[in-house]
Amino acid sequence: EVQLVESGGGLVQPGGSLRLSCAASGFTFSNYWMSWVRQAPGKGLEWVANIKQDGIEKYYVDSVKGRFTISRDNAKNSLYLQMNSLRAEDTAVYYCARVDAGRVVGYFDYWGQGTLVTVSS
């Protein structure tokens, strides 16, 4: 059974940092693109970042470029999101999602339960 379990969310002050983790199981993690998607309270889904299987090719939404870094450790079946210079507008539930069929034609076939990040003083 495919499982994605996020952790690392919490309350952080504006300008602070947080590192989210996603533990993957039930599939060959190194074979898939992975993504982070967020959802602000009461709002819609917003894609945050993608990372290729090899961990080298990465893409970000403009609003987080230069502040967030996506990474992965295929040996540990884990996905990460390092978030720096956090802003109030980064407050959201952050989901880890698996991308099936790769970039451009792919889709998010499995999602984690999400972890809440709250940026507030």
Place this chain on the structure above:
Amino acid sequence: SYDLTQPPSVSVSPGQTASIPCSGDKLGDKYVCWYQQKPGQSPVLVIYQDTKRPSGIPERFSGSNSGNTATLTISGTQAMDEADYYCQAWDSSAVVFGGGTKLTVL
């Protein structure tokens, strides 16, 4: 940047057909997928690559995509289908979601 537009809400009577549109420039040239999200839950993929249904998704869910509009159709809508629905496509290497449509079954 590429935008996908959905109506904020759609209403349907039980047993009737619900259609949820998603529009974008030359959207028919891209693959579109759809997610269902119920309150307090993670999104669930219901349609991928325009028309395909994942295992476990009821046959009443179908999709189409042509021109500038993709459409999610739910035939014989049931109360359990009441949820938010999001379309999604790729713009080069970025992922784009529509704003979401709240489907009300009344």
